[in-house]
Amino acid sequence: MRLIxxxxxxxxxxxxxxxxxxxxEPITFGEGRVVLSGDAxxxxxxKDEGFFNYSNYEQTTLRQFSVGMTGLFRLSxxxxxxGELRSDNLEYVTALALYxxxxxxxxxxxxxxxxxxxxxxxxxxxxxxxxxxPLIGIPLAYQYLTSLRADNAPADADELLRMRGRGxxxxxxxxxxxxxxxxxxxxSLTWDTGVQISSRWRMITAAAAVTNGTASNPRVxxxxxxxxxxxxxxxxxxxGLTIGGSFARxxxxxxxxxSLLPAGDRDYDQRAGEIDVEYSRGHLLVRAETALSSWRMPxxxxxxAMDLRSTATTVEGRYAFAPGWYAAxxxxxxxxxxxxxxxxxxxxxxxxxxxxxxxxxxxxxxxIAKAALQINRRDGGRVTRSQLxxxxxxxxx
Amino acid sequence: xxxxxxxxxxxxxxxxxxxxxQVLRTTQPAERRPNAADFGAQPxxxxxxxxxxxxxxxxxxxxxxxxxxxxxxxxxxxxxxxxPHVLTIDQGTVVDFPNNDRTYHNVFSLSKIRKxxxxxxxxxxxxxxxxxxxxxxxxxxxxxxxxxxxxLVFSHPYYSKAEADGRYRIDNIPPGTxxxxxxxxxxxxxxxxxxxxxxxGDVDLDFVVQ
Numbered sequence: 388m389r390l391i392x393x394x395x396x397x398x399x400x401x402x403x404x405x406x407x408x409x410x411x412e413p414i415t416f417g418e419g420r421v422v423l424s425g426d427a428x429x430x431x432x433x434k435d436e437g438f439f440n441y442s443n444y445e446q447t448t449l450r451q452f453s454v455g456m457t458g459l460f461r462l463s464x465x466x467x468x469x470g471e472l473r474s475d476n477l478e479y480v481t482a483l484a485l486y487x488x489x490x491x492x493x494x495x496x497x498x499x500x501x502x503x504x505x506x507x508x509x510x511x512x513x514x515x516x517x518x519x520x521p522l523i524g525i526p527l528a529y530q531y532l533t534s535l536r537a538d539n540a541p542a543d544a545d546e547l548l549r550m551r552g553r554g555x556x557x558x559x560x561x562x563x564x565x566x567x568x569x570x571x572x573x574x575s576l577t578w579d580t581g582v583q584i585s586s587r588w589r590m591i592t593a594a595a596a597v598t599n600g601t602a603s604n605p606r607v608x609x610x611x612x613x614x615x616x617x618x619x620x621x622x623x624x625x626x627g628l629t630i631g632g633s634f635a636r637x638x639x640x641x642x643x644x645x646s647l648l649p650a651g652d653r654d655y656d657q658r659a660g661e662i663d664v665e666y667s668r669g670h671l672l673v674r675a676e677t678a679l680s681s682w683r684m685p686x687x688x689x690x691x692a693m694d695l696r697s698t699a700t701t702v703e704g705r706y707a708f709a710p711g712w713y714a715a716x717x718x719x720x721x722x723x724x725x726x727x728x729x730x731x732x733x734x735x736x737x738x739x740x741x742x743x744x745x746x747x748x749x750x751x752x753x754x755i756a757k758a759a760l761q762i763n764r765r766d767g768g769r770v771t772r773s774q775l776x777x778x779x780x781x782x783x784x
Numbered sequence: 785x786x787x788x789x790x791x792x793x794x795x796x797x798x799x800x801x802x803x804x805x806q807v808l809r810t811t812q813p814a815e816r817r818p819n820a821a822d823f824g825a826q827p828x829x830x831x832x833x834x835x836x837x838x839x840x841x842x843x844x845x846x847x848x849x850x851x852x853x854x855x856x857x858x859x860x861x862x863x864x865x866x867x868p869h870v871l872t873i874d875q876g877t878v879v880d881f882p883n884n885d886r887t888y889h890n891v892f893s894l895s896k897i898r899k900x901x902x903x904x905x906x907x908x909x910x911x912x913x914x915x916x917x918x919x920x921x922x923x924x925x926x927x928x929x930x931x932x933x934x935x936l937v938f939s940h941p942y943y944s945k946a947e948a949d950g951r952y953r954i955d956n957i958p959p960g961t962x963x964x965x966x967x968x969x970x971x972x973x974x975x976x977x978x979x980x981x982x983x984x985g986d987v988d989l990d991f992v993v994q
Contacts, residue, residue, distance in 0.1 A: 412815070413815050415812060415815050422817075458818065471820040486820075496825075506821075512821060513821040594823045625906075626887060627906060669904060710893070710899040749894060752894060752924050753929070
């Protein structure tokens with residue numbers, strides 16, 4: 388017999404638990420027929436004096452506590468119900484999504500979704516959840532509030548120009564004159580109601596929808612007897628590369644304002660188009676998107692109208708430089724067309740340029756700590772510049 | 785890690801431990817997180833076998849360790865599932881992670897004994913890693929949150945992954961008294977003590993994992 392010393396294996400629960408200490412998997416009931424997942428995020432930043440990050444819920448996306456719960460109920464091979472409840476700062480609870488998903492032929496990738504459905508337009512809305520957003524802020528196109536409202540219209544071009552850079556609390560003199568937030572180019576925080584059909588074939592995914600609202604003003608109920616048609620097509624010609632394009636056209640102006648205008652068949656609509664690309668390889672992920680929107684808005688009550696256009700371009704990148712660590716940057720610009728008033732000619736809304744840079748650390752697989760510095764420049768408004776340092780803790784299961 | 789002092793005969797007769805692990809606890813593979821933002825339902829995926837337990841000696845004598853050359857092993861990524869779900873390897877083994885899906889995967893681990901991030905690589909490609917420290921490595925995919933697996937790295941050869949029917953067998957164990965552990969899905973579920981007599985021979989040892 389001889390005495391030997393051996394390094395021993397210690398497989399304690401703590402070893403495995405070291406990497407996973409809080410629940411990470413969705414909750415399932417009824418043999419997988421009911422699946423629940425959730426997320427919670429706490430974002431902290433200094434006060435956003437320039438209202439650059441305010442959303443249509445009158446809250447800044449850099450300074451809030453947000454919780455959400457998503458449920459999937461599989462009633463059969465052909466029918467599922469999906470819902471998502473969200474609350475920001477625990478002030479209210481909204482049903483962001485609530486719809487039925489029908490798959491007429493179980494083994495064919497053709498789905499029909501009816502109810503409060505996910506946005507068809509754009510790419511960000513499908514990855515807006517914190518863990519797929521490498522930074523803390525939301526891209527300008529999907530969050531920044533312009534001065535336009537569906538229930539309120541300017542009396543003339545000068546009134547519109549005077550509202551530049553004040554979209555978080557806008558009001559004009561035609562329609563509902565109570566000050567309220569304007570609309571972003573595309574809303575990612577509110578979803579529309581209607582019917583959506585989608586299918587996949589090889590590298591192509593296509594979806595089309597008819598809904599009550601528009602890309603910038605999704606609605607539960609119809610407020611103007613006009614429907615929006617939206618379509619999106621994506622192609623993945625090679626693994627890691629996805630190219631997408633979307634189009635949407637819908638009646639924007641609410642009947643409250645329309646009733647003040649001369650009778651006629653003029654459309655006061657929003658038309659929007661966008662293209663996006665995502666490429667990833669190794670530890671690098673790059674995304675770019677350009678979205679264009681045109682609102683046809685009445686000017687006063689004479690029946691005159693003008694096209695108000697906006698273009699948003701976003702480029703973002705993420706690089707994982709060590710296990711659990713990544714750095715990210717987003718550069719973007721939101722621009723507007725020029726209009727002529729009685730005293731000045733200018734962009735109808737103040738252009739905004741934003742750079743956000745930061746990074747994240749995976750405390751565990753489903754718990755991320757992020758930090759980012761966001762720099763905003765705006766060509767108008769009371770506050771034209773801001774630098775906001777934000778941190779966020781995000782958990783999901 | 786612990787140091788072990790064991791008494792081994794110069795030319796010991798070797799024994800074996802065998803038996804059955806009965807897994808009574810209910811385990812379900814992780815579901816995809818429901819994503820209300822999806823255009824439609826996701827295609828079905830491979831269901832990993834979660835009932836496989838691993839039985840091992842908590843501490844083992846060194847002789848066999850020194851005589852074994854670490855080899856290669858593979859953990860496949862197929863149909864959005866790591867296969868096998870539990871991989872048992874010797875310390876020093878190089879593990880290949882081939883991607884056999886038509887989508888990217890990004891294999892990573894935040895486990896203390898082996899942190900890594902292989903990045904995204906396409907179908908037909910593979911990346912490899914050497915595992916030099918014993919312990920449990922929890923493996924994930926950064927893109928597909930429902931993908932997870934375990935790699936158990938051993939500093940000795942006295943371990944066995946149970947078959948589908950729960951049967952296991954650990955051979956060539958020198959005489960002595962050992963702590964035997966049945967592990968299942970991230971935790972040491974049951975611990976027993978067993979003695980391999982000086983004349984060697986088989987010892988039956990069953991486990992029930994609650």
